[in-house]
Amino acid sequence: MNYNQGDLCPVCGSGVLVSKQVTETFEYKGQFLDVPNYTVWDCPTCEESLVASKDSKATGRRLRDFYRKVDGLLTSLEIKEIRLRLGLNQNAASELLGGGAKSFARYENCEVIQSEAMDNLLRVLDVEPRLLKVIENKNNPQVETTIPFKAKFGAVMHGSMVVNYGK
Structure with a gap:
């Protein structure tokens, strides 16, 4: 729900809501995120503090990127940057x-x-974008996908790996 100055409190029905800007601190797994200029609506009658839907939604987005960072996952911007480097639009990536x-x-x-598995896949494709061909050709058994590689097992080895589904 969104609020305006002078609205009646939806909790007690008698107090008049007053907005104020605060710095709200959120905690996740021992890490803290301060959100300045966080708008809350206070009721002087029942002392309830409310947050408007639009503000809650915007803060929720910011919190999800904070959770990603704490959990060691790619942020929303990093995901977008990887997708663009792979030359995919959002629908094609999905x-x-x-x-x-x-x-x-x-x-x-x-x-x-994103899941940890999706996060790992994006990280691998970011380092080795040629592997995207394996996924692109997985439903076409007539196509062999050759991925050149250089491995180091004692001596340096060069070669290629042929990936083929269903042949």
């Missing part, structure tokens, strides 16, 4: 990499936190 329809729009808008 379709190719999984996570459900519109998943990348939701990751990048901080509506949803």
